[in-house]
Amino acid sequence: MDDEPATEILEAAYRALCDHGYADLTMQDVAAEADTSTGLIHYYYDSKANLFSELLAHLYDRFTTELRSEPEGGPREHLAVLLDLLLADSETTPGREFRTAMLEVNAQAPSDEAIRSQLAAFDQALFERFREVLSAGVEAGAFDERVDPDAGAELLVTVVTGAHARNAAFDRAPERVHESVTRYAEAYLVADGSTEVAH
Amino acid sequence: MDDEPATEILEAAYRALCDHGYADLTMQDVAAEADTSTGLIHYYYDSKANLFSELLAHLYDRFTTELRSEPEGGPREHLAVLLDLLLADSETTPGREFRTAMLEVNAQAPSDEAIRSQLAAFDQALFERFREVLSAGVEAGAFDERVDPDAGAELLVTVVTGAHARNAAFDRAPERVHESVTRYAEAYLVADGSTEVAH
Numbered sequence: 001m002d003d004e005p006a007t008e009i010l011e012a013a014y015r016a017l018c019d020h021g022y023a024d025l026t027m028q029d030v031a032a033e034a035d036t037s038t039g040l041i042h043y044y045y046d047s048k049a050n051l052f053s054e055l056l057a058h059l060y061d062r063f064t065t066e067l068r069s070e071p072e073g074g075p076r077e078h079l080a081v082l083l084d085l086l087l088a089d090s091e092t093t094p095g096r097e098f099r100t101a102m103l104e105v106n107a108q109a110p111s112d113e114a115i116r117s118q119l120a121a122f123d124q125a126l127f128e129r130f131r132e133v134l135s136a137g138v139e140a141g142a143f144d145e146r147v148d149p150d151a152g153a154e155l156l157v158t159v160v161t162g163a164h165a166r167n168a169a170f171d172r173a174p175e176r177v178h179e180s181v182t183r184y185a186e187a188y189l190v191a192d193g194s195t196e197v198a199h
Numbered sequence: 200m201d202d203e204p205a206t207e208i209l210e211a212a213y214r215a216l217c218d219h220g221y222a223d224l225t226m227q228d229v230a231a232e233a234d235t236s237t238g239l240i241h242y243y244y245d246s247k248a249n250l251f252s253e254l255l256a257h258l259y260d261r262f263t264t265e266l267r268s269e270p271e272g273g274p275r276e277h278l279a280v281l282l283d284l285l286l287a288d289s290e291t292t293p294g295r296e297f298r299t300a301m302l303e304v305n306a307q308a309p310s311d312e313a314i315r316s317q318l319a320a321f322d323q324a325l326f327e328r329f330r331e332v333l334s335a336g337v338e339a340g341a342f343d344e345r346v347d348p349d350a351g352a353e354l355l356v357t358v359v360t361g362a363h364a365r366n367a368a369f370d371r372a373p374e375r376v377h378e379s380v381t382r383y384a385e386a387y388l389v390a391d392g393s394t395e396v397a398h
Binding site: 109110151162170 | 299302303305306308309315316318319322345347350351353354356357358359360361362364365367368369371375376378379380382383386387
């Protein structure tokens with residue numbers, strides 16, 4: 001534990017969630033992972049439900065920071081970077097175990113208002129980022145002026161959600177839809193006369 | 200119970216699943232719904248796991264029959280009918296409670312081989328149906344000859360999966376992406392010079 005024990009506990013909770021899944025996760029697992037006592041975890045986070053809610057808030061901050069990173073290049077590169085980030089090969093990234101744990105968390109959402117609103121916030125952040133990139137692209141002439149940023153963002157968020165669900169539930173590789181959605185971007189979003197390759 | 204008690208039990212299991220969710224579902228719930236004894240259910244289906252596996256197989260048959268229905272019209276109407284079927288307004292169809300229960304079932308998939316392979320079979324049936332419709336459309340000149348039926352089907356299945364996940368987890372209306380995916384179909388799939396409206 002370093003001098004930010006509350007944040008250390010959240011990081012440990014993340015690793016313990018990936019290892020044990022949500023239903024089986026105990027405060028003891030988190031304590032073991034953080035190399036501390038369950039007493040200290042209760043001191044900072046009170047209950048498993050509260051710890052988990054704070055973990056989701058922490059992950060939300062990290063996720064939105066990642067989404068907001070501004071790579072070199074224009075809107076088309078931004079879109080390609082976003083799709084790379086969100087549809088990366090699950091076998092070679094640490095995201096897979098997390099997504100599996102999140103399947104369990106998703107199953108809690110209909111009956112747990114706190115989880116439901118946090119999942120909706122992730123979704124909304126992603127939607128807004130896609131919409132921003134599409135808007136900027138239409139404005140800059142990189143995407144066709146007939147592209148509706150809201151409709152395009154809705155489709156892209158839904159694709160990302162579906163890719164994660166299929167990957168976590170039965171190993172469908174997200175790269176397969178990565179290729180499809182890149183073709184979609186090239187064929188549908190890109191303004192006629194642009195010669196740049198989207199990805 | 201009519202003269203096909205085994206099928207009646209599956210139909211009752213479906214209704215009980217929608218009412219109680221997967222984790223809380225008991226043989227007693229199914230017996231109450233079927234207006235029969237748990238003894239008879241055990242006689243036909245042995246265990247909850249086996250009953251549920253048979254239920255998924257039964258739903259799979261029903262789903263593939265629905266998918267295979269051949270509406271009037273050409274490939275574009277077929278695609279529109281499929282999207283209507285899969286992305287119908289959740290508030291006015293019985294699908295919502297079932298999808299919520301399926302969130303729980305999805306969460307079992309990573310650790311339950313039988314569930315995982317059945318979910319993969321649903322996914323594969325949907326993929327093949329989309330691919331068939333896209334292929335037929337390219338062949339008939341209704342869709343652009345550059346459309347790759349595999350890539351298009353991958354995108355469409357992923358969109359449908361994502362729409363159901365977002366709807367079940369936090370009430371995102373599937374009609375929103377229905378509109379987006381219809382625009383995608385119009386802009387990307389439809390051959391130049393075709394004047395027919397896809398949806």
